[in-house]
Amino acid sequence: THKFWESQPVGQYKDIGNSSLTEGPIEPPTSLSEVKQEPYNLPALYEWTTCDMESDETCNEVYNLLKNNYVEDDENMFRFNYSQEFLRWALCPPGYYPSWHIGVRAKASQKLVAFITGVPARIRVRDEVVKMAEINFLCVHKKLRSKRLAPVMIKEVTRRVHLENMWQAAYTAGVVLPTPITTCQYWHRSLNPKKLIDVGFSRVGARMTMSRTIKLYKLPDSPATPGFRKVELHDVPAVTRLLRNYLSQFVVAPDFDENDVEHWLLPTDNVVDSYLVESPETHEITDFCSFYTLPSSILGNQNYLTLKAAYSYYNVSVKTPLLQLMNDALIVAKQKDFDVFNALDVMHNESFLKELKFGPGDGQLHYYLYNYRIQHALRPSELGLVLL
Ligand code: NHW
Ligand code: EN5
Structure with a gap:
């Protein structure tokens, strides 16, 4: 079961095949004043940081977090090693929001320990063009896994996307979640x-x-x-x-x-x-x-x-x-x-x-x-x- 994903506006397993549910937004947008104004709470030893990808120093910290902790194949023989130039290209397209490049640091050491990003995109679904966030580079340091930090990261990026008046997102994963479009x-x-x-x-x-x-x-x-x-x-x-x-x-x-x-x-x-x-x-x-x-x-x-x-x-x-x-x-x-x-x-x-x-x-x-x-x-x- 998926305690977190069951609470989110995504296609749910129980709804598969239910033809009374039509295509389009699952929830309507709320007014911007109803969007939570403060960041979500992190465990006490950690704090939010916005990662300025135009800064060589910050880009290098992100690069190192991902080089050591990002996606591996199922036998842990290979790990993606996105280059700094690639990260800057992927994260700074026309109209990008610096506030969607979200890091978490350990308060004491200031070490970067988690990351998630969004970039804006217009995605067409059949005849509708929808302004969406493309979410990528979700990463939690290996030593901080399985502490339910990922749901907090996802809720925080969602909040910051909502603050820009966008209400949909697209993402991919190697794991099965509720529920793939393909x-x-x-x-x-x-x-x-x-x-x-x-x-x-x-x-x-x-x-x-x-x-x-x-x-x-x-x-x-x-x-x-x-x-x-x-x-x-x-x-x-x-x-x-x-x-x-x-x-x-x-x-x-x-x-x-x-x-x-x-x-x-x-x-x-x-x-x-x-x-x-x-x-x-x-x-x-x-x-x-x-x-x-x-x-x-x-x-x-x-x-x-x-x-x-x-x-x-x-x-x-x-x-x-x-x-x-x-x-x-x-x-x-x-x-x-x-x-x-x-x-x-x-x-x-x-x-x-x-x-x-x-x-x-x-x-x-x-x-x-x-x-x-x-x-x-x-x-x-x-x-x-x-x-x-
Ligand atoms: S997919 C690559 C994701 N990154 C990695 O695989 C790197 C290595 N792994 C890690 O760093 C491309 C950790 O294992 C991560 C999970 C951080 C993956 N997507 O903190 P907990 C992307 O970046 C759910 C979504 O204890 P953890 C796309 C899991 O099902 N959810 O786990 C990102 C469970 O929820 P459940 C994922 O291992 C899209 C909960 O997290 C997931 O320490 C994000 C467990 O959390 C994944 N890849 O950290 C969604 N992996 O309900 C964007 C696990 O099952 C949504 N989980 O209990 C849209 C937001 C914007 C909306 C705007 C309107
Ligand atoms: C979101 N942007 O599993 C990304 N890669 O097949 C997040 N396998 O490289 C999601 N296990 O099959 C990423 N060689 C999900 C993918 C994670 C990485 C991953 C797979 C994709 C991969 C290789 C190596 C397997 C090593 C052992 C693989 C076989 C190649 C062979 C070449 C000759 C013709 C037959 C196939």
């Missing part, structure tokens, strides 16, 4: 199979040898599609048109404008890579693909410290077959020295995963909405949203 599968495409096997990320398959495995995953040295190049600032209007048109077919997707595309999809070194196809004849921009950089620490390996992983982000194929576009994405990721290319089975990704030699991982990702009911769970292919 459940996605992680898929992995080996780029550096020898290293992946050496660190225990993958195994030599049955009736395979190391050298046959290396050969299986070989890729060409350069992309195949004529006109395949990096996205540049002047491409933002064309990329925005392509992406908006593509995302309109999904049940849940972000409502991106040009400012959002400039922030989320222009290439940023070691954070996000984006490529497009410009027709060599007409100079028309016909297709687009992107991935973000999220390394993982390899826990307790003598030879290697980090696994360099690329994660599929937003991809749009109009003229170039999606299979060919994503093969080119694999090629440039390999050239940039990534060890593995990861993707979820969202949007049209299923159409290329098997053919491009991705294999299913042991992890799943559940997607949630806060204070917004969806009648039926979605198929992953009906979801047009990728959270970081």
Whole structure:
């Protein structure tokens, strides 16, 4: 059972299949004067802090908390290691609220021991565009786990979102909570199979040898599609048109404008890579693909410290077959020295995963909405949203 989640405006297990509950907000907004004015209480030894992510010192403290205490796989072999540049990019998009970057410090030592964040986003659910918070980077130091600190963090971020007159949120988790709008599968495409096997990320398959495995995953040295190049600032209007048109077919997707595309999809070194196809004849921009950089620490390996992983982000194929576009994405990721290319089975990704030699991982990702009911769970292919 879920003592905390049962008290929150989220889809509840007991309501599944109840067709008298219609789609939309679970609770109506209250007036801003009814929103609690003071922060929630923390245990006496701890205090709230707002983390200024533009400050190198604070960004480094957040980086270290997450590097040592954030998400691990189910066998505790790998832990996400979001870079400082990535955290700044993820947390400081157009119109962000500094007050939504919430830390907890030990009063005596001033050490940062917990964190949770929100960033604003417009998310479309069927025909409604809803202003939401995207909640991410919830982390409690390993030594402070299971003390019910997470519910306090969640209530405090909720309060600060309400103070900005927003009443819905979107989030993902590797754990099952009440109740997912969809459940996605992680898929992995080996780029550096020898290293992946050496660190225990993958195994030599049955009736395979190391050298046959290396050969299986070989890729060409350069992309195949004529006109395949990096996205540049002047491409933002064309990329925005392509992406908006593509995302309109999904049940849940972000409502991106040009400012959002400039922030989320222009290439940023070691954070996000984006490529497009410009027709060599007409100079028309016909297709687009992107991935973000999220390394993982390899826990307790003598030879290697980090696994360099690329994660599929937003991809749009109009003229170039999606299979060919994503093969080119694999090629440039390999050239940039990534060890593995990861993707979820969202949007049209299923159409290329098997053919491009991705294999299913042991992890799943559940997607949630806060204070917004969806009648039926979605198929992953009906979801047009990728959270970081
Ligand atoms: S998912 C990544 C979450 N972080 C990690 O997994 C890092 C490693 N783990 C930890 O740091 C991406 C701790 O284990 C955490 C829990 C902090 C996860 N989401 O303090 P207690 C995100 O960041 C519930 C939501 O004793 P703990 C998305 C759990 O079900 N709830 O546990 C974040 C239980 O409630 P229940 C989670 O292990 C979305 C309660 O917490 C959860 O010391 C947040 C136990 O608390 C999770 N990942 O700390 C929600 N993990 O009802 C945003 C556990 O079952 C909602 N729990 O008794 C929207 C807010 C904004 C609304 C605006 C209108
Ligand atoms: C919110 N932003 O479990 C994030 N990763 O499959 C929070 N497995 O990397 C939620 N266990 O299958 C995050 N290798 C939830 C995910 C947490 C991290 C996680 C999984 C996803 C993962 C790897 C390593 C497993 C190590 C042992 C995995 C198999 C790869 C193989 C390559 C060759 C073809 C078959 C598959």
